[in-house]
Amino acid sequence: MTPPSDHDDPSLLVHAYLDGELDPAHALEVERRLAADPALAAERDRVEALRGAIRDRLPREAPSPDFMRRIEAIGGSAPASPHSVTHAASQPSWRALAASVLLAAFLGSGATWFVLHPGPAETTADLVLANHLRALMAPQPIDVASSDHHTVKPWFNGRIPEAPRVVDLASEGFPLVGGRIDVIGRVPVPTLVYRRRQHLISLTALPAQVAASLAAGPRTIAGYNTLSWTDNGLAYWAVSDVAAADLDAFEKAFREATP
Amino acid sequence: MESQGSGQEDDQARFRSVVLPHLADAYTLARWLTGNRTDAEDVVQEACLRAFRGIRGFAGVNARAWLLTIVRNAAFSWLGKNRPAALVMVDDLEAVEQRQAGGSAMEPDAGPEASLIAKVDAAQLEKAIAELPVPFRETLVLREVAGLDYREIAEATKVPIGTVMSRLARARQRLIAKIGMSEPGTNEP
Numbered sequence: 001m002t003p004p005s006d007h008d009d010p011s012l013l014v015h016a017y018l019d020g021e022l023d024p025a026h027a028l029e030v031e032r033r034l035a036a037d038p039a040l041a042a043e044r045d046r047v048e049a050l051r052g053a054i055r056d057r058l059p060r061e062a063p064s065p066d067f068m069r070r071i072e073a074i075g076g077s078a079p080a081s082p083h084s085v086t087h088a089a090s091q092p093s094w095r096a097l098a099a100s101v102l103l104a105a106f107l108g109s110g111a112t113w114f115v116l117h118p119g120p121a122e123t124t125a126d127l128v129l130a131n132h133l134r135a136l137m138a139p140q141p142i143d144v145a146s147s148d149h150h151t152v153k154p155w156f157n158g159r160i161p162e163a164p165r166v167v168d169l170a171s172e173g174f175p176l177v178g179g180r181i182d183v184i185g186r187v188p189v190p191t192l193v194y195r196r197r198q199h200l201i202s203l204t205a206l207p208a209q210v211a212a213s214l215a216a217g218p219r220t221i222a223g224y225n226t227l228s229w230t231d232n233g234l235a236y237w238a239v240s241d242v243a244a245a246d247l248d249a250f251e252k253a254f255r256e257a258t259p
Numbered sequence: 260m261e262s263q264g265s266g267q268e269d270d271q272a273r274f275r276s277v278v279l280p281h282l283a284d285a286y287t288l289a290r291w292l293t294g295n296r297t298d299a300e301d302v303v304q305e306a307c308l309r310a311f312r313g314i315r316g317f318a319g320v321n322a323r324a325w326l327l328t329i330v331r332n333a334a335f336s337w338l339g340k341n342r343p344a345a346l347v348m349v350d351d352l353e354a355v356e357q358r359q360a361g362g363s364a365m366e367p368d369a370g371p372e373a374s375l376i377a378k379v380d381a382a383q384l385e386k387a388i389a390e391l392p393v394p395f396r397e398t399l400v401l402r403e404v405a406g407l408d409y410r411e412i413a414e415a416t417k418v419p420i421g422t423v424m425s426r427l428a429r430a431r432q433r434l435i436a437k438i439g440m441s442e443p444g445t446n447e448p
Contacts, residue, residue: 015428018404021409045373046435054403057381058388063286067300071282071307076271133280136323198408202443223319241320 008036014044018051031104046162123217124206125185125226128237130189132202132224133181141200142178148156152179156190164190164234173251174201194250201240201250211235219244227251262424273314276436280308281323285330285407291400292334294389298341306333326409331415338393345393370432371439379438387437402427 010033016022017030027069028116034041086108144155149166150177156163168176177200183204191204208230219226227238227247238247285306289299306329310317317325322415337343389394394416401407401415409427412419 012424012428015431016424017302019264019427021424042373043370046370046376047431049373049376050431050435050438051403053377053379053384054388057379058384058404059381060283060287060404061296062283063300064296067286067304068282070304072275072279074271074307074311075274075279076268079349129276133276133322137284139278198410220319222273222322223317233284 021062088249125183125217128239129203129221129224132239143180145178147176160188167257169253196242204237206235208233268313274311277322278310281326287404288330289334302334302337306330328415370435376438389433398426399430
């Protein structure tokens with residue numbers, strides 16, 4: 001952001017800088033001042049130490065299970081749907097176990113709870129959205145953070161059978177943020193994360209046979225847009241809270257890009 | 260096409276996908292604003308009922324920020340009823356903030372060593388945060404615990420982004436000062 005003019009006191013700007021809220025020009029200016037001013041650098045160190053202590057040491061008290069059930073009741077009990085019969089709804093414990101093991105690094109208490117209560121309709125759209133939401137709740141939406149596709153692609157090697165096609169689309173307005181492993185229909189699959197302005201786009205590449213075993217599902221769920229296309233034996237699923245038109249532009253950019 | 264007949268079920272499905280993933284954050288915010296578990300659960304339950312009733316009005320941009328805004332408003336209703344003193348301070352602080360904004364900016368004066376802050380124990384940190392005035396506390400919790408960005412906090416707390424920035428800085432500076440003071444033998448005379 002561009003800070004308002006009456007707030008350009010250097011100490012304030014250090015906070016906004018550490019929060020990643022400054023535009024590049026102001027961030028550079030703060031870095032320059034930090035290098036020149038030991039008192040300001042000491043302030044930065046104190047704020048960083050405080051943020052670290054809050055992040056690592058402040059106890060997170062989870063709401064009680066009884067309370068969670070009360071709130072869950074507001075949303076009704078999950079109705080049986082045609083899609084859910086053969087999938088997780090009938091075997092929640094298996095699914096929860098698989099997801100817990102594979103995504104252990106992601107799971108805080110709230111996320112765990114979400115995994116344990118899959119939504120009623122297990123379509124591909126629901127699953128990619130669930131993965132996207134779970135990632136947004138985690139401290140990092142990605143396992144490997146890099147805007148360099150030469151870093152992201154090798155990271156997938158050895159973790160999943162086939163590394164996905166990784167391209168950087170920064171010049172099209174979709175910079176690569178990183179990648180992670182998601183689980184769709186019990187199969188670990190690669191997901192690339194791109195950024196559109198302040199929004200993240202998760203792009204999951206599913207083997208065609210996995211995609212074929214699931215119903216596709218709606219294009220819009222709870223305000224999130226999904227978009228899928230098939231290319232070279234893979235079903236690509238993009239999910240984000242960006243506008244549908246942005247997602248269309250993203251698909252075009254991804255399909256036309258050469259690695 | 261689906262008819263609109265199953266409105267209740269649609270609302271419930273939307274509630275599950277929009278609200279439930281963010282329940283832990285909602286509870287944490289309420290916990291910090293009310294100060295205890297029982298009241299936090301009451302506030303979140305009230306907020307969730309409001310969220311359910313208003314689920315069709317959710318624009319679909321950021322479910323977490325949307326829910327936390329509702330929780331924050333429910334918490335303020337609760338504070339108004341049960342802890343009016345906490346809210347009186349909002350106005351006072353606002354006035355102080357206005358005066359300070361017109362006057363000289365904060366100086367990054369000498370504070371405790373960063374290494375001392377890094378060693379703060381959980382109980383001390385928790386107490387220091389609990390003692391922050393409500394506007395500072397909610398801004399800090401929304402940023403550091405819930406991870407909202409400045410724009411989202413500005414929308415949730417209904418203040419300009421510049422106010423979010425200065426409240427956050429002041430909240431952190433108060434915490435740093437408090438941690439520095441409470442360490443015997445290390446505070447400056």
